[in-house]
Amino acid sequence: MRRRKLIKKAALGAVGSATAGSVVQTQTANQTADRTANQTADQTTSPNSTAKIAATQPAIEWRMATSWPEGQGITFRSAVDFCDRVAAMTDGQFIITPYASGAIAPALEVFEAVRSGEVECGHTSSLYYIDKNPALVFGTTVPFGLTPYQQYAWFYYGGGEAAMTKLHDPFDVVVFPAGSAGIQMGSWTNKEVETVADLAGLKMRITGFGAKVMQRLGVETVALAGDQIYAALEAGTVDAAEWQSPQTDEQLKLYEVAQYCYYPGWWEPGSTYKLVINQAQWQQLPKAYQSILRSAAAAANLTTLADFDAASGEALQRLVDRGVKLKPYSIEIMEAAQRTTFELLEESARTDPTFKALYDQWRQFRRQIFQWNQINELSFEQFSLQSQSASL
Amino acid sequence: MRRRKLIKKAALGAVGSATAGSVVQTQTANQTADRTANQTADQTTSPNSTAKIAATQPAIEWRMATSWPEGQGITFRSAVDFCDRVAAMTDGQFIITPYASGAIAPALEVFEAVRSGEVECGHTSSLYYIDKNPALVFGTTVPFGLTPYQQYAWFYYGGGEAAMTKLHDPFDVVVFPAGSAGIQMGSWTNKEVETVADLAGLKMRITGFGAKVMQRLGVETVALAGDQIYAALEAGTVDAAEWQSPQTDEQLKLYEVAQYCYYPGWWEPGSTYKLVINQAQWQQLPKAYQSILRSAAAAANLTTLADFDAASGEALQRLVDRGVKLKPYSIEIMEAAQRTTFELLEESARTDPTFKALYDQWRQFRRQIFQWNQINELSFEQFSLQSQSASL
Numbered sequence: 001m002r003r004r005k006l007i008k009k010a011a012l013g014a015v016g017s018a019t020a021g022s023v024v025q026t027q028t029a030n031q032t033a034d035r036t037a038n039q040t041a042d043q044t045t046s047p048n049s050t051a052k053i054a055a056t057q058p059a060i061e062w063r064m065a066t067s068w069p070e071g072q073g074i075t076f077r078s079a080v081d082f083c084d085r086v087a088a089m090t091d092g093q094f095i096i097t098p099y100a101s102g103a104i105a106p107a108l109e110v111f112e113a114v115r116s117g118e119v120e121c122g123h124t125s126s127l128y129y130i131d132k133n134p135a136l137v138f139g140t141t142v143p144f145g146l147t148p149y150q151q152y153a154w155f156y157y158g159g160g161e162a163a164m165t166k167l168h169d170p171f172d173v174v175v176f177p178a179g180s181a182g183i184q185m186g187s188w189t190n191k192e193v194e195t196v197a198d199l200a201g202l203k204m205r206i207t208g209f210g211a212k213v214m215q216r217l218g219v220e221t222v223a224l225a226g227d228q229i230y231a232a233l234e235a236g237t238v239d240a241a242e243w244q245s246p247q248t249d250e251q252l253k254l255y256e257v258a259q260y261c262y263y264p265g266w267w268e269p270g271s272t273y274k275l276v277i278n279q280a281q282w283q284q285l286p287k288a289y290q291s292i293l294r295s296a297a298a299a300a301n302l303t304t305l306a307d308f309d310a311a312s313g314e315a316l317q318r319l320v321d322r323g324v325k326l327k328p329y330s331i332e333i334m335e336a337a338q339r340t341t342f343e344l345l346e347e348s349a350r351t352d353p354t355f356k357a358l359y360d361q362w363r364q365f366r367r368q369i370f371q372w373n374q375i376n377e378l379s380f381e382q383f384s385l386q387s388q389s390a391s392l
Numbered sequence: 393m394r395r396r397k398l399i400k401k402a403a404l405g406a407v408g409s410a411t412a413g414s415v416v417q418t419q420t421a422n423q424t425a426d427r428t429a430n431q432t433a434d435q436t437t438s439p440n441s442t443a444k445i446a447a448t449q450p451a452i453e454w455r456m457a458t459s460w461p462e463g464q465g466i467t468f469r470s471a472v473d474f475c476d477r478v479a480a481m482t483d484g485q486f487i488i489t490p491y492a493s494g495a496i497a498p499a500l501e502v503f504e505a506v507r508s509g510e511v512e513c514g515h516t517s518s519l520y521y522i523d524k525n526p527a528l529v530f531g532t533t534v535p536f537g538l539t540p541y542q543q544y545a546w547f548y549y550g551g552g553e554a555a556m557t558k559l560h561d562p563f564d565v566v567v568f569p570a571g572s573a574g575i576q577m578g579s580w581t582n583k584e585v586e587t588v589a590d591l592a593g594l595k596m597r598i599t600g601f602g603a604k605v606m607q608r609l610g611v612e613t614v615a616l617a618g619d620q621i622y623a624a625l626e627a628g629t630v631d632a633a634e635w636q637s638p639q640t641d642e643q644l645k646l647y648e649v650a651q652y653c654y655y656p657g658w659w660e661p662g663s664t665y666k667l668v669i670n671q672a673q674w675q676q677l678p679k680a681y682q683s684i685l686r687s688a689a690a691a692a693n694l695t696t697l698a699d700f701d702a703a704s705g706e707a708l709q710r711l712v713d714r715g716v717k718l719k720p721y722s723i724e725i726m727e728a729a730q731r732t733t734f735e736l737l738e739e740s741a742r743t744d745p746t747f748k749a750l751y752d753q754w755r756q757f758r759r760q761i762f763q764w765n766q767i768n769e770l771s772f773e774q775f776s777l778q779s780q781s782a783s784l
Binding site for chain 2 (some may be wrong): 103288312
């Protein structure tokens, strides 16, 4: 509750103060020593006590630029939840105020605002910045790549964290995965698409690496912001459009202007959001606050995905009730798209040694975890998620 | 590093001191006020500063009883990681020392030790305590129930947390999910099992709800600790045995005494570990520490699963290289096992209103999320995890 009040105050206070930085409260060694002495005298001890008194942690305020419009639901909520978690864990000492896209940095310039030190941290997607370094794609999602849980296994225990740290070091930022949208919904359209030939000349709203794959398959890709998609589908200036998940697609009312939804969203099987922190700011943090940011980001990885999955289950039911026709992509299209994806990855690997090192490591990890998940996850879900079992 | 030293010291100190409790350092309102005044004078301010100084958080020491032998790898490591995270986030102020099973409470009596206040908290599986209340099964894993990620969607956003809180309240404990083993491996055997008739009279090591299902299918179930399984399979006193995951099954060297491994482990599709906290101890914690425990548990949910998945990918490869034959359960067996599972759930629901309320809510959630994951997760994995795609 108090947290909400603090955010409001901070947000109001920051208006017109574009360079408001962090407030780090310093204290002398003497002050700390005095306090420690006082408290030791006062404390209960036990035979196995190893109690020691930490210095009071400093009060810090950071601003967080995000790539998300405030009304977009789960993605912005993920950033808010992260900030709330940090405030709660520090008893209101470390306050991070999240700002919607455009408020303190444009949606696609969050990375740059953090890198330059204009803001202390951001919540965004690395996919927006693959022009800075194509290997950033491994930190977000690769078409036909890792699912969210595989992505996390790679990050925490499969070499991903070290690879990502090395990749971001030259940009003077520290990054952590901080939320996933899961395997995406698919593509809305009124045009049935069954073969690769049907893709030729199709005008489709799609961005990132997925757009590159579609282009090779003959699609004319268009980059549109979320709030422009409805009008474009309605006017027929695009034939097809992908956005995110049943719940967010429903918010845009895409079901009113497109009757089919093709699945799965093979272009983004594990879209991972990123907490990006300016490196100088990170280094000034007490170790305990660094640990709190790490754990809050790990918790966000789980709870954002849980939020998407729970909301999607409900929203999909409503979409089906409204008459949306769900159609699977044909094997022909899936195979062509996968082949094209790996051609593109191989091309980057041939010309870029940094990309190649990451790609080789990632591909080896992918092969092993696919074999394992084929045995446990796929075989289980093939049986239990089928309509008859699912209706129990 | 310092953390490791603290654990060692605490563990040694606790020998012979079975009732060593928590050490809560108290401080007077005056002390806090003094400190606040000092620090405010010293701190840098800015126009939007809402800086306030929190009271120094108390030094606390807790003991954590676990159900895991120290050598078991990932499961005990999950408990250690959780405690390390809490220590790091509190700058060494809140120290929780994890003990292997048997050290301060027997493996299957962790819940009772926490409930009675003998230890402050525990890391265990609710499945061990379904005799106290059969509905506890929903908090761990139900055969043919939710996968780990579905389980978390249910807990955080599908009503699970409220249901679990209500269920545990009468036991004077607070619980949070704190790690998952994922969808389990399957069953080791030398006897080919293709039909339900083949199950009749089979002697199998299996525990929990899965054992009840197997019994109805004619299996003679045996409860054995992990370190007894190898000898039992070797001597033929059991025909089959399930344990956990490729990596932990490999540690037990089960591949030396059984040539087949049947998959998937449909009896435990999302085995979730639990952080159990004595309610009186929980209520004494400062709010910030409660938030830190919550976030550390959420982080553990993710990283433990990531640990299992990464390790399983590597271990499965080694098992296959050693000549283990992986065999899928037949549809006949899967269908009979699923039917039996839901018969057992319905029976409990008919006689137990608490169980029925939870079951109805859980089943409705399961139906919705299964429909969604059928569209996105299953359709994607059916294509991308198949051997040809997986080998890219």
